[in-house]
Amino acid sequence: MSLLEVNDLTVQYGNHAVVDTVSFTVDRGESVGIVGESGSGKTQTALSLLGLLPRNAKMTGSVRFDGEELLNRGENHLDGFRAQRIGIIFQSPMQALNPYLRIGKQLRQILLQHKIATGNDADAKVIQMLDRVGLPDPERQFLAFPHELSGGMRQRVMIASALICAPDLLIADEPTTALDVTVQAQILDLLEELRDDMALLLITHDLGIVAGRCERLLVFQAGKLVEAGATVAVFASPRNEHTKRLLAAALRADRGEVLAPADAKTVLGVEGATVSYRDSHNARLQAVVGVDLSLREAETLAIVGESGSGKSSLVRAILGLIPMQGGRVVYAGEPLEGPVELRAAAQRRDLQLVFQDPVSALNPQMRVQTIVGEPLLVHESTMTAESRKDEVITMLQKVGLDESYLRSYPHQLSGGQAQRVAIARALILKPKILICDEAVAAIDSAVREQILDLLRMAQHESGLSIIFISHDLAVVRSISHRVAVMYLGRLVEVANSENLFALPRHPYTKALLDASPVPDPLVAPVAALLKGEIPSSVSPPSGCVFHPRCQYAENICSERRPELRQIGGARVACHRAEEIDLSS
Amino acid sequence: MKRSGAILLFVLVLAIIGPWLSPHDYLSTNFDDMLRSPGLSGLHLFGTDDLGRDLFVRTMLGIRVTLLVAVVASLVSLVIGVTYGAVAGYVGGRVDAVMMRFVDTLYALPFIFFVILLMVAFERNFLLIFVAIGAINWLDMARIVRGQTLSLREREFVNAARLTGVSTARIIFRHIAPNLLGIVVVYVTLTIPQAILVESFLSFLGLGVQEPQTSLGALVDAGVNQMEGASWMLLIPAAVLALILMSFNFLGDAMRDFFDVRQTP
Numbered sequence: 001m002s003l004l005e006v007n008d009l010t011v012q013y014g015n016h017a018v019v020d021t022v023s024f025t026v027d028r029g030e031s032v033g034i035v036g037e038s039g040s041g042k043t044q045t046a047l048s049l050l051g052l053l054p055r056n057a058k059m060t061g062s063v064r065f066d067g068e069e070l071l072n073r074g075e076n077h078l079d080g081f082r083a084q085r086i087g088i089i090f091q092s093p094m095q096a097l098n099p100y101l102r103i104g105k106q107l108r109q110i111l112l113q114h115k116i117a118t119g120n121d122a123d124a125k126v127i128q129m130l131d132r133v134g135l136p137d138p139e140r141q142f143l144a145f146p147h148e149l150s151g152g153m154r155q156r157v158m159i160a161s162a163l164i165c166a167p168d169l170l171i172a173d174e175p176t177t178a179l180d181v182t183v184q185a186q187i188l189d190l191l192e193e194l195r196d197d198m199a200l201l202l203i204t205h206d207l208g209i210v211a212g213r214c215e216r217l218l219v220f221q222a223g224k225l226v227e228a229g230a231t232v233a234v235f236a237s238p239r240n241e242h243t244k245r246l247l248a249a250a251l252r253a254d255r256g257e258v259l260a261p262a263d264a265k266t267v268l269g270v271e272g273a274t275v276s277y278r279d280s281h282n283a284r285l286q287a288v289v290g291v292d293l294s295l296r297e298a299e300t301l302a303i304v305g306e307s308g309s310g311k312s313s314l315v316r317a318i319l320g321l322i323p324m325q326g327g328r329v330v331y332a333g334e335p336l337e338g339p340v341e342l343r344a345a346a347q348r349r350d351l352q353l354v355f356q357d358p359v360s361a362l363n364p365q366m367r368v369q370t371i372v373g374e375p376l377l378v379h380e381s382t383m384t385a386e387s388r389k390d391e392v393i394t395m396l397q398k399v400g401l402d403e404s405y406l407r408s409y410p411h412q413l414s415g416g417q418a419q420r421v422a423i424a425r426a427l428i429l430k431p432k433i434l435i436c437d438e439a440v441a442a443i444d445s446a447v448r449e450q451i452l453d454l455l456r457m458a459q460h461e462s463g464l465s466i467i468f469i470s471h472d473l474a475v476v477r478s479i480s481h482r483v484a485v486m487y488l489g490r491l492v493e494v495a496n497s498e499n500l501f502a503l504p505r506h507p508y509t510k511a512l513l514d515a516s517p518v519p520d521p522l523v524a525p526v527a528a529l530l531k532g533e534i535p536s537s538v539s540p541p542s543g544c545v546f547h548p549r550c551q552y553a554e555n556i557c558s559e560r561r562p563e564l565r566q567i568g569g570a571r572v573a574c575h576r577a578e579e580i581d582l583s584s
Numbered sequence: 585m586k587r588s589g590a591i592l593l594f595v596l597v598l599a600i601i602g603p604w605l606s607p608h609d610y611l612s613t614n615f616d617d618m619l620r621s622p623g624l625s626g627l628h629l630f631g632t633d634d635l636g637r638d639l640f641v642r643t644m645l646g647i648r649v650t651l652l653v654a655v656v657a658s659l660v661s662l663v664i665g666v667t668y669g670a671v672a673g674y675v676g677g678r679v680d681a682v683m684m685r686f687v688d689t690l691y692a693l694p695f696i697f698f699v700i701l702l703m704v705a706f707e708r709n710f711l712l713i714f715v716a717i718g719a720i721n722w723l724d725m726a727r728i729v730r731g732q733t734l735s736l737r738e739r740e741f742v743n744a745a746r747l748t749g750v751s752t753a754r755i756i757f758r759h760i761a762p763n764l765l766g767i768v769v770v771y772v773t774l775t776i777p778q779a780i781l782v783e784s785f786l787s788f789l790g791l792g793v794q795e796p797q798t799s800l801g802a803l804v805d806a807g808v809n810q811m812e813g814a815s816w817m818l819l820i821p822a823a824v825l826a827l828i829l830m831s832f833n834f835l836g837d838a839m840r841d842f843f844d845v846r847q848t849p
Contacts, residue, residue: 321743340746348749361740365762375748425744 001067003028003168003199004049008061009071011044011053011223018044020223021061026169031200033210033231035246036220037444038415042203045220046171050086051078066168084114087162091174093154097146103130104142107161114165125164133160134190150533152183159190169199176209180306181471185515185528188213205444207250208474208517211235212525219243232521249445250519251474258497262299262481267465268318268433269294272327275310275317275489283538287313289489290327292564295433298463300455302480302497304470304512308534310489311469315435319351331433349379352426356438358418362410369406372396372424379429391428399424399454416447420454427458434458435467440475452479473516477501485509488537488545495570503583505572507550510582544575552580588834595828599647608638610645611796622816631816633806642798643821647828649799653713654779658772660718665725666768670756672726673733684730687723695720696789703791713792717779728771729764736760765843773836777829784825800825 002025011019019041026032034042047053049063049070063071065081082088090096098106107126111117117125123142130138133156146154155175162170172191176184191200192213202214210217210231217234219227219242227240238244275288288310295301303311317324320340329336336347355361362371372392376383383391393403399420410418419439426434436455440448456479458464470476476483476497483500485493485508493506504510511530518525532549535541541548547557554576562573603610607627614636622631622639630639672683699716706712736742737760745755784801786792793799800821807818 319747321746340749341752345749348747351747353744353747355740355744357740361744363741363745363759363763365765366759374745374750378749378751422744425748429748 002026003030003066004201005064006045006049006061007064009045009048009063010060011041011048012058012060013056018223019048022220022223022225023061024218024225024228026199026201028168029197029199030216031195031202031214032216032218033214034201034203034218034220035205035207035210037205037246037446039222040220041223042220043173044223046088046173046201046203049171050082050088051075052088079113083110083162083167084116084165085167086169086171087165087167088171089155089158089162089173089175091177093151093158093178094146096158097154099146101145102142103144103146103149103157107157107164110161110164116165126160129160129164130157132194133157133163134186135160151179152186152533155179155183155187156190159187159194163194163198167198169201170195171201171203173203174205175202177205180534181473181515181517182306182511182528182530183533184209184517185525186531188525189528206517207246207445207519208252211519211521212517212523219246235519235521245446247519249449251445251472251478252518252520253473253477253501253513253516254518254523256477258477258501259300259479259481260498261496262296264297264299266294267297267332269330270314270318270327271330273314273317273324273329274326275313275322276325277322279538286489286537286540288317291486291489291491293484293491293494295465295467296481297465298459299482300459300466300468300480302468302470302476302483303486304473304476304483305486306471306512306534308488308537309486310537311486312437313489314486315353315437315467315469319353319435345379349375349429350432352429352431352434354419354422354426354434354436354439356441358415358422358442359410361422362418364410366409367406368396368401368408368410368413368421371410371421372428375425375429392424395424395428396421398427398458400450414447415443416451419443419447419451423451423454427464430462431464433465433467435469437469438471439468441470441472448475455479473513485512488534488540490545491564491571491573492546493570493572493574494564495572499569503568505567505570505577505582506574507552507580507582508546544573552576588831588838591827591831592835595647595824595831596651599644599651602644603641606638606641608641610637610641610798613637621814622820630820631814633817634810634814639803639817639820643800643803643824646798646800646803646821647824649793649797650780650783650801650825651828653717653783653799654776656714657717657721657779657783658775660714661721661725661775662768662772664718665722666729666761666764668722669726669729669731670733670760670764673730674737674752674756674760676734676737680730684727687726690719690723699786699791713783713786716786717782720782721775721779725768725771725775728767732764732767733760736763766840769839769843770836773832773839777832780825780829800828 004026007023009019009022010017022045036042048059059071061071062069065085070078070081104126107129108122111122111125127138127142130141135141135153135156149157176187179187188209202210204210214231217229217231218225219240221242227234227238227243234243235247238247270291270293273288273291276284276286279285291314305311313322316322318329320338320343331347340348369392372395373388376388376391396402396405401417401420413421440451443451455466459466468480480497482496484491485506487508493509500509504513514526514529529551530549543558543560544562547553550557556575562575564571564573567577617632617636620628620632622629628638628640630643633639668683672680702712702716742755742759745759783792783799784804787799787801788805793802803821804818807821810817
C-alpha cells in the first residue's frame, strides 16, 4: 500500500473542473514532482489533499493517506494529519507567516497544538529545528519577527514549521519561485538533506528543479494528469505531446549554442553611472555604483544578478525614470540626461521599456487599441484615427495577436498575451533600443519561447539593440550576445556570451551558472556554492563587495576594491581572477 | 442596483410631476383646513400643515430642493476634489506638501461657524448652501484621491506612459483618473446622503432654505414642532428622507461593481 493514494480526484468550482479525474500515488520515502504551467491544477491538487480549498470548491474522488480517507472529512479529522503526518510549504513565506507573531512562537504553537511538546521542551525543540534548517544564531531568531528575516531565511522558517512534527509526507508548492537562483539552490539542497525517509511532493513550473531532485514525475495540463513516470524515462522519451512541448521549451544554461558577438558601432554608452536613494529609514542606499557599459547596434546585452544587485535601478536611471547621481549616458553622440519628461521627443521614442509584470504595465481601464495606439497619438499627432488604427493592427499582427483583441481590456488577456501587447506598445514607435526588465520571468515556458522569438525577429528586422535584464541564465544564454554580471550595484564581469558561458572568470558568475537548474535528470545538481544572501546596499562590505560570500576570498579581497580588468575575452573585477580555476 | 435605482427614479419623477397632478400649490395657506390628517378628503394625500398648506406638494418640493442641493454639492466636491487630489498625489514633493497643508488648514475651520459667517456676509440664498456643503466635502475627496493616486503613481503603466512621452495632464486625466473611478463613485454616493443630511441640518437650524421654499430637512423641522398633534408632519418627510438616503447607499455599492471593468467577462 502506498503512503498517498489519489483516485479520480476532481475539484470543481461551479461547473468548471480545475482538477479533472486525477489519480496518482506517492510511496513512502519517494520524491515525486508535479509540473505544469500556471492554471494546470497543480496547486489545487495539493491544497485539496489537506482540505485547504475554499468552501465553494466541490471535491469528488478519493484521497487515502496511509489507508485513511481525507477527502471531504471534517476539520477535526484533518487536524490529526496536518503538520503531524503531512507538512506543507507555500510559495510565499511572507504570506504564510503571521507578521505579528515572533518566529519562535509560531513554531511553538504547532507543537502545542498537536501535543507533541510543552513549555521549555517545546522551545528547545523549536530552536533545534531552526538550527537544522540553517538559520544562523537560532536563539536570537527565535525572538525575531518575520519581516526581520530575508526571503531565503523566511522560507527556511517555513520548512522548519513544516518539518517540526516530523511528517511522513512533505508537500512543497513552488517553494523557491519567489527566491533568487542562488538561494533556490540552497533551499533545494536543504530539503534534500532534511528529507531522510520522508516522502516529498514537489510542485513546480520549472523542469530544471524536478529533473535533478525527483524520482518520479507527474505532468499536469489543464487540470488533467497527462503523463506520469520515472523522471529519467519521461525526460528521455516523453509520450505525451504536452510533455514534449514542455521539454522542448525548457532552456538550459550549461550547454547549447550561443550567439556570436555582434560587431557593430556603439549606440549607447554609460560611464560611471551611480544611483542612490534614501530608504524608509532615511539611510542612503547605493543601488548602482560607477557602472561603465556600452551597447552596440543590433546587439542583445544581458544584465544578470540576484535581486538587489541594481539591474533595474541602472536601466531606470538610463531611461530617466529615476534620477542618476553621477556619471553620464550618451546615446547616438548626444547626452541623455534629466528626467524623461524633459528629454527631447526623438530621444524618448528611441528608448523603450518592457516590464516584468505585464498586467501591472497595462492600464486596466484602457482597451488594447488605446494602449498600443497611445505612443502614436503622442508622437505622430498629425496621424488620423483611421491610420493609427491600421498601424495598431499591423503591430498586433507582428506580435502574434489579431484584430479581435483591439477592444479587449488587459484583464481579459493571459499573461503571455498581455506581454505581447506591452511589446507592441514598446515597438510601435520603432525604437532603436528596447530594454526588457525581466520581461519573460512571469511567463510560462512555452509562451516564453514565443516572446523571445518575437524579440529576435524585431532585432533581425530593424537592427534593434536590446538590453535584457534577467536572473535566469538559461534564458540569457539563448538570447544574448554579451552578458554583464552585476553584484550589489557594481559590475563584476562583462564578457561575450561565448566566453562567459564557456569560462566564467568571476566566482560570482560561476556561482550563478551552477545554481541555474538544469532540465536534465542525468546532470546531478551542483551543491549550492554560494552561502548566505546578498547584503544590504546601505552598508556594503569593504573591499570587494562579494568577498563575504566568496569561497576564494583572501585578505586583499576585504581590503582593496577590485577594478574591472581585461582578462582573456572578459572584463572582470576580481583580484584573484588569474589564479583561480573556474572551468569545469 | 436596479431596485434602488428604480426607487430613486420614481421619487425623482414624482417630485417633478407630482405637484402638477395636485389641485393645490405649495404656497397658499388655508386656515379652514389646518392640520388635516392624510387621506383622500380634499385631495390632501399627505394631509396639511399648521398653516393649511398641502403637505404632498410641499414634500415634493422638498425632495426637489434636497436632491438638487445634494447632487450639485457632490458634483462640486467631485470636480474640485478629484482634480486637486490627483494633481497633489501625482506631482508629489513640495507641491503635494503645500496643497495638502492648505486642505488641513481648511479642515481646521469650524463648519457651522463658516456657514454662519457666509450667511452674515452675503444674502441668504440657495447658492450659499451649495458653496458651503461643496467647500467641506471636497476636502475629504481630495484626501482620498491623493492617497489612491500615490499608489497608482507607482504602478508600471504610469512609467510606461512617462516613457512614451505622454503629457503630465494626460497621465493624470487618462491614466490615473479612470482608475480612481471605482473609489470615487462609491465616495460620491456616500457624500450625496451626507450633503442631504447637512442641508437638512442647516435647514433644521434655520440657516438653510427659507420659507415659503422648503426642503426635506425644513419639513422635518416643522414636523418636530407638531409632533404630538400631527405626527404625519414629521413621519412622512422623515420616511421619504430615509428612503432616499438608503437608496443612495445601495446604489453606491452597486455602482462600484458596475464601474469595475474587471467585472465584465
